[in-house]
Amino acid sequence: MAIKITPLTDTQIKSFKPTNKDKKHFDGGGLFLLVKVNAVKVWRLKYNNPLTKKENLLTFGNYPEISLQQARKLRDEARELINQGIDPKEYKKELEQQKQIQLNNSFYAIAQRWFAFKTEQGLEEQTLKKAWRSLENHVFPYIKDIPINQVTAIKAINALQPLNNNNKYETVKRVCRRINEIMYYAVNMGIIDSNPLARITDVFNSPKVKNQPTIAPTELPEFMKALSLASIELQTRCVIEWQLLTLTRPNEAVGAKWSEIDLDNRLWSIPAERMKMDRAHNIPLSQQAVNILTIMSYTKEKGDFVFPTARPPYDKPMSSQTANMAIKRMGYKDRLVAHGLRSLASTALNEQGFNYDVIESALSHVDKNAVRRAYNRAEYEQQKRIMLDWWGDFVEQASNGNVSLSGTRQFKVVNS
Numbered sequence: 001m002a003i004k005i006t007p008l009t010d011t012q013i014k015s016f017k018p019t020n021k022d023k024k025h026f027d028g029g030g031l032f033l034l035v036k037v038n039a040v041k042v043w044r045l046k047y048n049n050p051l052t053k054k055e056n057l058l059t060f061g062n063y064p065e066i067s068l069q070q071a072r073k074l075r076d077e078a079r080e081l082i083n084q085g086i087d088p089k090e091y092k093k094e095l096e097q098q099k100q101i102q103l104n105n106s107f108y109a110i111a112q113r114w115f116a117f118k119t120e121q122g123l124e125e126q127t128l129k130k131a132w133r134s135l136e137n138h139v140f141p142y143i144k145d146i147p148i149n150q151v152t153a154i155k156a157i158n159a160l161q162p163l164n165n166n167n168k169y170e171t172v173k174r175v176c177r178r179i180n181e182i183m184y185y186a187v188n189m190g191i192i193d194s195n196p197l198a199r200i201t202d203v204f205n206s207p208k209v210k211n212q213p214t215i216a217p218t219e220l221p222e223f224m225k226a227l228s229l230a231s232i233e234l235q236t237r238c239v240i241e242w243q244l245l246t247l248t249r250p251n252e253a254v255g256a257k258w259s260e261i262d263l264d265n266r267l268w269s270i271p272a273e274r275m276k277m278d279r280a281h282n283i284p285l286s287q288q289a290v291n292i293l294t295i296m297s298y299t300k301e302k303g304d305f306v307f308p309t310a311r312p313p314y315d316k317p318m319s320s321q322t323a324n325m326a327i328k329r330m331g332y333k334d335r336l337v338a339h340g341l342r343s344l345a346s347t348a349l350n351e352q353g354f355n356y357d358v359i360e361s362a363l364s365h366v367d368k369n370a371v372r373r374a375y376n377r378a379e380y381e382q383q384k385r386i387m388l389d390w391w392g393d394f395v396e397q398a399s400n401g402n403v404s405l406s407g408t409r410q411f412k413v414v415n416s
Contacts, residue, residue, distance in 0.1 A: 126273040214340030217348040220398040250320040284385035286392025
């Protein structure tokens with residue numbers, strides 16, 4: 001005759017005291033509370049393995065962390081598995097293993113492995129740090145601990161939505177690219193079968209491009225004359241001409257370092273971490289640009305920056321807004337900004353009939369066509385040199401004799 005078991009109550013459980021040996025208190029269905037001599041109360045289930053029929057024990061956890069109601073629910077779930085021919089203890093072990101695998105394969109864990117892989121490839125340290133910092137700021141707070149096989153497009157999109165709402169679309173694109181690098185790394189390592197985030201960039205609309213104020217090429221002689229008469233520092237005038245001659249953005253121009261410049265080959269190599277699109281950029285230097293470097297050669301004694309701050313320790317470049325403020329004081333408010341010098345150059349070069357792709361390459365615009373982009377990098381260097389030499393002469397001619405610091409020849413009428 002089966003022994004009748006009276007179910008336990010919370011009041012009873014609270015009253016159970018330890019004795020000189022472990023004691024079992026049964027609740028029914030194989031569930032019992034083991035009260036140990038050290039006063040710890042443990043929920044366990046006694047059952048027969050559905051395959052071997054051997055008696056086995058499954059531990060659920062301690063009371064009161066696991067309540068009576070929770071223990072009964074766990075018992076019922078285990079009994080259901082047994083009815084299906086599944087050993088609940090083995091099932092629990094498999095779940096724990098899967099949980100550990102997911103923990104080891106969280107998005108953050110895979111990102112760390114991707115970062116180590118990139119580091120081993122010899123990528124620029126600053127470029128990698130910049131990429132990792134963007135993930136820390138915009139991605140990890142949202143999907144850091146999610147198993148990478150559970151990272152969905154909508155989760156990644158929600159993470160990047162704050163950036164998109166602040167119209168930081170270029171940052172969104174860069175971060176999307178880094179997220180996808182991590183996902184494709186996981187695909188290549190066999191961790192996931194496919195990348196569900198491949199097209200997430202498509203949901204973010206580009207903001208309307210606001211054209212920077214600029215002037216026409218025919219107005220360049222007037223600008224160069226105004227620059228020559230402006231009451232500004234020598235270094236400020238040089239950096240304006242340097243940006244004009246090299247077609248660079250303001251922050252790229254002021255950040256020029258002597259270590260980036262190869263005077264023997266007349267080449268300025270800007271590393272990826274200083275470029276807007278995170279791509280290294282080579283600029284062939286015209287003779288006029290070299291002349292600017294000659295004027296600024298005194299800064300070599302101060303440090304590595306060609307255009308350093310005005311005060312020691314000279315370990316930072318001058319402000320990228322300095323040129324804008326000078327141009328504004330020259331009477332060009334709402335007519336021209338430093339960034340608009342690039343548009344001025346682009347207009348002149350296109351009017352002259354230079355290859356559009358070469359001009360775009362010189363402006364460090366990234367071609368969306370991967371094949372053509374590779375060609376640009378491999379083949380356009382010599383064409384860029386010819387074009388920038390022409391542009392240097394154009395700027396010199398517009399300077400009206402020696403008005404330009406880089407000028408060495410007499411003024412010629414340009415585009416007029």
